[in-house]
Amino acid sequence: MAEHGNGDSSSAVVATGEGESGQYAIDNPGLPPHRPRLADVDEKAAKRSERQVSTLFLISIIGTVIFFVGYFAVGRMDAFEDYFEGMSALRVQNTLLGIGSALAMLGIGLGVVHWAKTLMPDHEVVEDRKPLRLEKDREEAEKIVNDVIDETQIKRRPLMRNTLIAAALLAPLPAVVMFRDLDRSEDFGVERMRHSLWSPGVRLVRDPTGTPIRAADVTVGSAMHVIPETLREIPGHGTRLSEKAKAVTLLMRLPMDDFQEPTPGRENWTHEGIIACSKVCTHVGCPVALYERHTHHLLCPCHQSTFDAADEFKVVFGPAGRPLPQLPISVDDEGFLIATSDFTEPVGPTYWERGHTDPEGDYPAS
Template identity: 60%
Template sequence: MGNHSHGGPNESGTVATAGQDSSETFRDPGLPPHRPRLADTDPAAAKKAERQVSWLFIISILGTLLFFVSYFVVGHTTNIADLRLQNMLLGLGTACAMLGIGVGIVHWTKTLMPDTEWVQERHEITKEEDRQKAAKMVEDILDESGIKRRPLIRNTLIGAMALAPLPAIFMFRDLDTSKLSAGEMVDRLRYTMWDKDVRLVRDPSGLPIKASDVQIGSAFHVIPDGLNELHEGKLNEKAKAVVLLMRLDPSKMQISPGRENWHVNGIVAYSKICTHVGCPVALYEQQTHHLLCPCHQSTFDLTQECKVIFGPAGHALPQLPITVDPEGYLVAQSDFKSPVGPSYWERGER
């Protein structure tokens, strides 16, 4: 056996030991060298970047104006094509208004504002000096941003930021112009066109549905009879009254007391409006008897009276009590027993 007292890991210096060279310190490498941008050295490039930033702010202004034009001029009919065009223009205008400001500020920062790294040493300042130093910092920020010496950027930014919030203000303001009281507004949300003996008809054809037409596993998108004949408020009424009609084996249904006669031999009708944020529930899984909302994946179990089994929805889909008339057509027994759609403060059973 050889003597390993020399050249071993502890003696050779390959492994650091506690206390070894504890006084040694690392030299501060300092900041990396600054690499000037093209706009820092070429006045023409700086002017070009300034114009680009201003054009982005102008695009934001034009986007806001497009929003107002589409909001007040386009889509004031019941024509679906006009409404789709209006929605597209509203979205395009809002996107340009927001992106124009955001991209413009980012481009301004990356091309024109100083990008030199620097270190500020921490030091104590007295309260007397605090205000002066804060004011000096604000002045330095304004000087470095170049907003004082670049009036084109400043003026277009002010215009874009002044107009950008207006679409949101008008949208919230125009949610309802009926000047109804709080109680009347609640009733408007609570009641739909469904009533006793109102026939269930297919959407959008308006053809009535016989119980014999509904087979196990089938699903129908349903509206109340007479909805298509409305000339005013048709879309508002449809948004509350649309229904999904399905049929399943009655032996698989878990029926609560009081709902025993709300279905017709396993044919059930439930509101199509998701109880999360009001998206249309349009996906029916025949094998699992689940209804899915495509917006946020809320899932409702049809065998458990559309109880929420997954997702953010707050409560079950309201059920529409149905029966058949003497001619064999499906009709409503009444309106929904609970309000449709998302939760709100005054919501409750009728």
């Protein structure tokens, strides 16, 4: 341990300002010498970099076009129904939307980065802070802006500038279209969600094969996804998907002894232990798809809302505010499962406005 005495220090560390000349112990080495890049000294290399940047911006433009093809053509044109069946068209559309969005954003990002690394000046600059002078500051700020514009070479390289402008203008359009399409009808709300394709006599069919289901073929403990048989009769891929989103249903068969006492008026909503409910969670609309056969619980994977199938799908855990809507079912003369009515309340999240009487008188006010 170093000892100090009589004002002398035996420390080996030289503090700032100490030393023979009052200098730093280690002199400031300053900025390293600038090493010019190939594009700085070779105009051909600079032109090549310009073409590369412009190509990346063009890729961004192509990505936006791919997005619109997937969004409008695959999703909206009936002609694609001849090539895609069922959910295949949806998968193609989602793939095009994802690839298009990725290319649109990635092209601009990589283009700007490559532009900065190969063409913009890369000198390191140290600038001392200066006292503020209003008029002088304005002139200096104007000079800085002009210097930045000159350094980007955007005036000298119109190909790169024009492709950047085109890509920047097109890239936000997919987001604008998607946000606009969140509500394509003036009457969007509870009335749109009150009714689905289920109606008296409509057969329950397997999703996605469309095979009708005999009650005798449903075993105890089984669960399956079903849709209305009439879903395939609706023209237009987009319309079918919209209706399917409201009509998707889970079908299960429980032992008869496990059911709780039904609410008055619901005694005939099941058939020999076979019961059906909406697949759309009443919390925020996620698909309920996990069935635990021993407890008869249905679990929503998004926020763990849990519903009891043996007790009219009431909430037993989680944030859901009401039970899953139950679909009344029976069998026809051939033994196939059919619906006896539509859902008796709107499907989907609880936050739908449900506080008024249905115009057709089908549902009571909530």
